[in-house]
Amino acid sequence: MLVLAVPVVGFNDMFADLLGYQLPDAGWVWWVSPILGTVMYVWGGRPFLTGAVSELRARQPGMMLLIGLAITVAFIASWGASLRILDLELNFWWELALLVVIMLLGHWIEMRSLAQTTSALDSLAALLPDEAEKIDGDDVVTVAPADLAVGDIVIVRPGASVPADGRITDGSASMDESMVTGESKSVRRETGEQVVAGTVATDSGLRIEVTAIGEDTALAGIQKLVTDAQASSSRAQRIADTAAAWLFWFAIGAAAITAVIWSFLGMPDTAVVRTITVLVIACPHALGLAIPLVVSIATERAARGGVLVKDRLALESMRTVDTVLFDKTGTLTKGEPNVTGIEPIEGHTEDEVLALAAAAESDSEHPLARAVVGAARARELAVAEATDFSSSPAVGVRARVDGTVVEVGGPHLLDQRGLDELAVADEWRTEGAIILHILADSQVIGALRLADEVRSESRDAIDALHAAGAQVVMITGDAQAVADTVAAELGIDRVFAGVRPEDKAAMVAELQGEGRKVAMVGDGVNDAPALAQADVGIAIGAGTDVAIGSAGVILASSDPRSVLSVIDLSRASYRKMKQNLWWAAGYNLISVPLAAGVLAPIGFVLPMSVGAILMSASTVVVALNAQLLRRLDLTPAHSTSRFLDRDTSG
Incomplete structure (x- = not known):
């Protein structure tokens, strides 16, 4: 189109007069602009003309109809001038060429940006090996x-x-x-x-x-979520579509008034020029680009940061959330037992007690046994090989380690041996911990405290949420003592303990009944009713279960700090939406009266060409502003530190 536009503009006599150069004195020169201009109108204008027809058929006027109307009016007026039917001043071939090229440029920028957005899906697919x-x-x-x-x-x-x-x-x-x-x-x-x-x-x-394999893999689930999010509509998009429809009627009304007033003043040629200029200026291309481009880039950027947006409306709502409700097990905690305390008796060390317990438990598949062995491995202890292993349900295990009979078990083991617990056991029990005692040759040598270990990232996440102005609530089916221990360690504001899975949604409704905007963070399976009830449902942890219909946002990792990434992205994208909407709509509201000639009494008339340039410039500004979202670092650590830094500096 640019190749065709150069001769259309260059051989247009009005453009030549504007710049003060002479055209060759030949008859063919006169027909260069009309012929090539017609090609540009039919070929280059086709996307806008077909879009205009679609909007007419759907009875939903919008941006394409305005663009199609503007270039059609310019095309007809220019042919009228070329055939001497209308005044020569209505020779708009160069303006038509300029308008088509600039509009196609804006359209290309939009398509290129959206193509970059969907490249996230291509890059995900490329992660799989060929063989x-x-x-x-x-x-x-x-x-x-x-x-x-x-x-x-x-x-x-x-x-x-x-590969799978x-x-x-x-x-x-x-x-x-x-x-x-x-x-x-x-x-x-x-x-x-x-x-x-x-x-x-x-x-x-x-x-x-x-x-x-196939569609059941986490990677396929991520790809589907990103695709669904990019295809979904949102409240902000509906606002933009409504604004475009209103702008159509605003432009038609302004054009009609312009035509009537200039014709009434006895200047019909000026009326045509001003009317065309109004229609060009009012093209809401930037307005149509303002929201979808921001949301598409935000969705793609989120996916790269481990935040999968399934419902765009959930992303928009996250900025208004003032209460974040966490499920405890598997979210704030790791969801599996870990050794959190070792109490040796006098004459023995922590490492000795743990190493003997790990040796005795090494042949067991019980979750508590794996926790003990894992704790010894984490301390890099030398664990001796055990023999004569045996286990007794609800009692414990027994094995021979370097000639010593080592037993590990709970209260039933002590009852069978007629032994007493260590004094620390009462304190641990009030905290809801699991207690294992270790016996060597039928004598207690120490005890282990096991509990669902709190994630190291949970404290930072909760501190950052407080800095963001949100109340943090924890919900769990565990006993009150266990819940209170975790809440005290993390600084949680409020606790719902002993809650059955089917009652979690009622707890969410209770918070909403207090006038709170609630985001529920859970594992996405047992918490499905609560996720659906919440204003924003956030499923945490990647896997095939992330595609449940109850959550609007999926956190690909199990890091609770990712919730801050969602808030960060929601607020950043909302700022960009507001900036783009104000720029696009505000620009049109100011420029349309200027195009109509409201300042003509003081000698200022906005040329159609300048209007086309300014209108397309607004499209470029909107596109570039949206691209700035790509600079946002959404890794959980960075988002969390941003909120903590703001709180410290503020």
Whole structure:
């Protein structure tokens, strides 16, 4: 179009007169602008003309109808001038060419921006390897990831991507999970832990049993969520569409008044010029671009930061939330028992007690046993090999370690041996902890305190939420003592304890009944009714369960600080929406009267060409302003620190 526009403008006599140069004295010169201008109108104007027809058929006037009307009026007036039917001053070929080129430029900027937005989906798809190494008997065969089945064992070599969701059956590795969580720091994954398709084993090889393939993988779920979010509508988008419709009638009314007044003043040619200029200026291209571009970029940016926006309305609502309700288990805590205290008797050390307990528990598959062994491994203790292992349900385990009979168990074990608990047990029990005593040759040598460990990130998340002006509430099915202990450790404002899953939604409604805007953060499965009841439902933790219909926002990681990323993004995108709407709509409201000639009595008349340039410039401004959202760092750590820094500085 630009190639055609150059001769249309350059060989237009009115443009030549404007710049003061002479055109060649040849008959063909006169027809260059009309012929090429017609091509531009039919070819370059086609997207706007077809859009205008669609809006007419749907009886929903908007931006395309205004653009189509403007270029059509300019086209007809210019042919009238070229054929000497109308005054030569109505020769608008150069303005028509300029308008089509600039409008197509704005349209290209919009499409390019939206293409960059959807590139997040392409990059997610590219994370999967082209081939997977599957163990087939004694052989290793190369297959496409799409040909894998649940239960297959695959080899992931150092530096390679995981081809499907699965469970590690052999080996351990530091995994790059940034595509899921948004965090660049690698995470250590051990035998028995789950890994997600597309993540990378950075330092060691693994054997993985495939647990999900195709559309059931977390990666496919993420892609679907991003696609659905980009296709969904929102309150802000509906406001923009309504504004565009009102602007159409505003433009038509202004054009009609302009035509009548200038004609009444005896200047019909000026009436046509002013009417066309009004229609050009009123084209709401920038207004139509203002909201969808911001939301699309915000959605894409969120996905890269580990925040998956399923419902755009939820993202918009997050900025107004004043109460965040956390489910405790698996959200603020890790959802599994961990050793949180060791009490040795005199003559023994913490490491000695823990090492003996770990040795005795090493052959057990019980969650408490795994917690004890994991604690010893975390301290890098030397755990001796045990023999003669046996276990008794509800009592404990027994094994021989370096010639010593070691027993680990709860209160029933002590009852059987006629032994008393350590004094610290009463204090631990009031906190809701699980207590295991360790016996060596039938003598108590120490005790272990086990509890659902609080995530290290939870305190920062709650502090940042307080800095953001939100009240933090915790809800749990655990006993009041357990809940109060966690709440006191984290600084939580309010606690609902002993709540059954089916009653959580009622707790959300109770908070809403107090006039609060509530965001519910849960695991997305048992908390589904509460997530649906909340003003904003946030499911935490990546996996196949994230696609439930009850949550509007999905946090790809299990980091509670990601809630701050949602608030950060909501507030930032809302600021951009307001800025773009004010710029786009405000520009039109001011420029239309100028285009109509309201300042003509003092000698100022806004030319149509200048109006086209300014109108398209507003589109560029809106597009560039929206692009600034890409600079927002939405990793949980950065978003949290921003709120904490504001609180400190404020």
